[in-house]
Amino acid sequence: MNRRLFLRTTGLALFGAALPLHAATRRNKVLVVLFQRGAVDGLNMIVPYGEQAYYASRPNIAIARKDVLDLDGFFGAHPSLASLLPFWKDRSLAIVHAAGSPDATRSHFDAQDFMESGTPGVKSTKDGFVARALAGPKSSVPRAVAITSQLPRMLAGAPDAIAAADLAKFRNDGASKVFAAMYPDAFAAARVLGSVDASGSPLQQVAALIKADVGVEVAFVETNGWDTHAGQNAPLANNLKRLSDEIAAFAKSVGSRMNDVVLVTTSEFGRTVKENGNRGTDHGHGTVMLVLGGATRGGKVHGAWPGLGREQLFEGRDLAVTTDFRDVFAEVLSKHLGVREMGRVFPGYAPRDVRVSSGVA
Amino acid sequence: MKRILAGAALLLVAATPTTERQRAEHALNRLAFGARPGDVERVARMGVDRWIEQQLHPERIDDRAVEARVARYDVALAPDRDRKKVRQNIANAASQRIVRAAESERQLNEVMTDFWLNHFNVFAPKRVTSFLIADYERDTIRPRIWGRFEDLLLATAKSPAMLVYLDNARSRNEALNENYARELMELHTIGVDAGYTQKDVTELARVLTGWSITREGEFRFRPALHDRGSKTVLGVRTCASCGIEEGERMIRFLARHPATAKHIATKLCTRLVSDQPSPQLIERVAKRFRDTNGDLRETVKAVIDSPEFWSSRGAKLKSPFEYAVSAVRAAGARIDDPLPLARELRKMGEGLYLAQPPTGYSDQAEAWSGTGATLARVDFAVALANNKLPGVRVQTSDAEALAKHLGAPEFQKQ
Numbered sequence: 061m062n063r064r065l066f067l068r069t070t071g072l073a074l075f076g077a078a079l080p081l082h083a084a085t086r087r088n089k090v091l092v093v094l095f096q097r098g099a100v101d102g103l104n105m106i107v108p109y110g111e112q113a114y115y116a117s118r119p120n121i122a123i124a125r126k127d128v129l130d131l132d133g134f135f136g137a138h139p140s141l142a143s144l145l146p147f148w149k150d151r152s153l154a155i156v157h158a159a160g161s162p163d164a165t166r167s168h169f170d171a172q173d174f175m176e177s178g179t180p181g182v183k184s185t186k187d188g189f190v191a192r193a194l195a196g197p198k199s200s201v202p203r204a205v206a207i208t209s210q211l212p213r214m215l216a217g218a219p220d221a222i223a224a225a226d227l228a229k230f231r232n233d234g235a236s237k238v239f240a241a242m243y244p245d246a247f248a249a250a251r252v253l254g255s256v257d258a259s260g261s262p263l264q265q266v267a268a269l270i271k272a273d274v275g276v277e278v279a280f281v282e283t284n285g286w287d288t289h290a291g292q293n294a295p296l297a298n299n300l301k302r303l304s305d306e307i308a309a310f311a312k313s314v315g316s317r318m319n320d321v322v323l324v325t326t327s328e329f330g331r332t333v334k335e336n337g338n339r340g341t342d343h344g345h346g347t348v349m350l351v352l353g354g355a356t357r358g359g360k361v362h363g364a365w366p367g368l369g370r371e372q373l374f375e376g377r378d379l380a381v382t383t384d385f386r387d388v389f390a391e392v393l394s395k396h397l398g399v400r401e402m403g404r405v406f407p408g409y410a411p412r413d414v415r416v417s418s419g420v421a
Numbered sequence: 422m423k424r425i426l427a428g429a430a431l432l433l434v435a436a437t438p439t440t441e442r443q444r445a446e447h448a449l450n451r452l453a454f455g456a457r458p459g460d461v462e463r464v465a466r467m468g469v470d471r472w473i474e475q476q477l478h479p480e481r482i483d484d485r486a487v488e489a490r491v492a493r494y495d496v497a498l499a500p501d502r503d504r505k506k507v508r509q510n511i512a513n514a515a516s517q518r519i520v521r522a523a524e525s526e527r528q529l530n531e532v533m534t535d536f537w538l539n540h541f542n543v544f545a546p547k548r549v550t551s552f553l554i555a556d557y558e559r560d561t562i563r564p565r566i567w568g569r570f571e572d573l574l575l576a577t578a579k580s581p582a583m584l585v586y587l588d589n590a591r592s593r594n595e596a597l598n599e600n601y602a603r604e605l606m607e608l609h610t611i612g613v614d615a616g617y618t619q620k621d622v623t624e625l626a627r628v629l630t631g632w633s634i635t636r637e638g639e640f641r642f643r644p645a646l647h648d649r650g651s652k653t654v655l656g657v658r659t660c661a662s663c664g665i666e667e668g669e670r671m672i673r674f675l676a677r678h679p680a681t682a683k684h685i686a687t688k689l690c691t692r693l694v695s696d697q698p699s700p701q702l703i704e705r706v707a708k709r710f711r712d713t714n715g716d717l718r719e720t721v722k723a724v725i726d727s728p729e730f731w732s733s734r735g736a737k738l739k740s741p742f743e744y745a746v747s748a749v750r751a752a753g754a755r756i757d758d759p760l761p762l763a764r765e766l767r768k769m770g771e772g773l774y775l776a777q778p779p780t781g782y783s784d785q786a787e788a789w790s791g792t793g794a795t796l797a798r799v800d801f802a803v804a805l806a807n808n809k810l811p812g813v814r815v816q817t818s819d820a821e822a823l824a825k826h827l828g829a830p831e832f833q834k835q
Contacts, residue, residue: 097777166622168779169780209770209771211794216787222791224796225768226768242830246796290591337592337593338588338596342600
């Protein structure tokens with residue numbers, strides 16, 4: 061932490077609550093969540109190219125064997141994910157396939173809500189599971205930052221969470237003269253975040269936040285455009301390329317600090333195994349999650365593969381879910397962030413070991 | 422007094438207005454985009470009930486001045502894959518919306534237009550929809566928001582904008598696309614908890630095969646693409662040999678379904694009364710909807726006539742659109758160019774015609790509260806009061822006091 065920032069945050073502590081110790085004394089661990097809103101087609105993102113049923117189900121939109129970037133002889137990455145391949149090779153990138161929520165809903169809204177509340181099937185949950193993981197005394201430093209204009213459901217109820225589509229905005233203190241006394245908490249947070257030189261894509265802003273060591277423990281970003289009901293190949297290729305390049309640029313920018321950072325991607329559900337009538341796919345069930353950085357056991361596609369044979373499909377049409385998304389998050393939250401009370405984070409659920417993180421960076 | 426929600430900086434507390442002046446203020450906050458200087462006195466003088474009655478019949482209010490103002494934006498360009506034209510089409514539609522919301526005398530009409538456009542959301546940047554969005558608002562939504570729900574629903578089902586946005590235009594027998602059929606039940610009519618199954622979604626999608634558009638962007642039913650096989654939706658056997666009528670009957674069936682009355686009543690009460698409307702209020706409004714065959718004027722009136730509406734003063738947080746427009750109105754600002762305001766709405770996360778998911782934008786405070794939202798709003802207040810939004814002119818001798826008023830917690834509530 062640089063001296064100027066240290067003085068500034070210490071100054072804050074004089075009229076706010078005490079600083080979390082780690083902010084001033086050591087580099088903290090960070091979880092970055094990237095939500096692919098709209099339900100990504102996991103089967104074309106990470107292709108089970110060794111499975112004949114995949115090609116039989118998708119005569120027009122399957123990614124050809126010769127085009128996939130081979131991962132392990134059975135799965136291959138969509139060619140647009142080329143910039144992620146180095147992380148696969150150095151084993152910092154893991155993939156969890158056939159992941160998702162046990163709830164059968166194919167409603168975007170409900171499925172996102174269930175995933176972010178961390179309670180599939182329960183609509184009355186008020187707060188987000190990441191907010192529950194962060195529960196603790198109020199801090200003068202935002203412990204969770206979403207680079208979105210509205211606070212995501214995942215962070216709802218966290219007293220120290222802040223959402224801002226553009227962190228650079230916080231450097232403009234024209235309003236603080238008039239409003240700092242009216243909204244003391246907001247402007248205290250703005251002073252901390254405003255000291256970070258952040259610009260560019262949301263993930264680039266997260267990278268700047270991490271490097272500035274202001275004590276942020278969770279960062280959240282989201283991407284749109286995954287709801288590919290028609291003519292999906294070109295837009296999906298573009299979106300995957302952007303996703304891949306932004307994650308790769310993020311990891312490069314964070315550099316050696318990636319040992320302290322784990323990035324997890326998630327999406328509310330997957331898409332139908334069979335293509336629909338418009339070279340697109342409709343709402344499905346299981347999809348794919350990526351886990352990058354920290355002590356990730358990378359270079360491996362985790363999770364049991366349920367297969368794409370007719371009798372293996374969920375409700376006769378979709379990729380089955382063999383890894384609950386909560387298993388992946390529980391492991392990263394406990395092993396990486398050191399969150400202890402998983403019963404509070406995922407009430408009524410006993411997460412299973414997926415061994416995607418070894419816990420030792 | 423009832424405690425509703427404790428936010429980071431905003432405590433929303435419901436109160437009952439007692440004087441005619443307070444009732445006028447409340448009505449202007451909820452049934453209009455806030456008060457302009459002098460509005461509260463004017464409405465109190467004419468009588469709040471009379472003002473509401475007038476607002477419920479917008480066709481009786483002379484609005485030629487604002488119509489003349491927005492005519493210049495009534496242009497839609499065929500996009501031909503040109504991103505600039507797409508942006509221009511959205512800018513034109515947004516300019517009209519903003520000027521109407523800020524200046525129309527038919528204020529309740531603008532509030533309800535906002536509500537129904539959000540209920541039947543269409544994301545304008547998708548393919549040719551930017552070209553269709555102005556027609557959609559002008560010809561599909563606006564003429565029907567005071568009529569019967571089923572007519573509004575059927576018009577959206579046949580609107581080229583919706584057919585493209587939710588892909589039904591491309592759905593055909595043997596090559597089904599279930600996107601629209603699902604949202605038709607989940608979002609537009611019976612609601613996600615009404616107990617329909619995946620099978621119902623697929624069958625309804627089959628019913629709607631052939632509902633398509635022409636190259637010129639007009640609705641067309643294409644019998645050759647229609648699935649004539651037998652189908653059952655929500656336990657009802659459809660008329661497989663009826664062609665387009667099969668779908669029309671099903672859509673009217675969905676509009677009249679009791680779950681639709683409840684779903685629409687819940688959304689209206691959430692928009693106009695509070696984020697957690699009581700089951701009793703919802704049932705009363707749903708009953709009026711059912712009893713009047715979905716008469717939307719009567720249904721809105723049932724909400725406004727309720728004691729819950731009148732005891733909810735200050736219980737709702739303004740959405741970004743409500744906030745920005747009400748600030749412009751309160752400041753008595755003159756809009757020469759609405760686009761900077763459209764940009765500010767994008768910054769607050771709710772750009773007009775830019776909600777990508779079919780759900781539209783949330784109508785509850787949790788989406789709009791929090792530190793980032795607070796900072797965005799005070800930034801907006803400072804910029805507006807200091808004439809830093811080009812094209813939006815404010816006359817004030819004390820910019821700081823004006824900014825403070827518009828940025829204060831009190832002004833965020835309605």
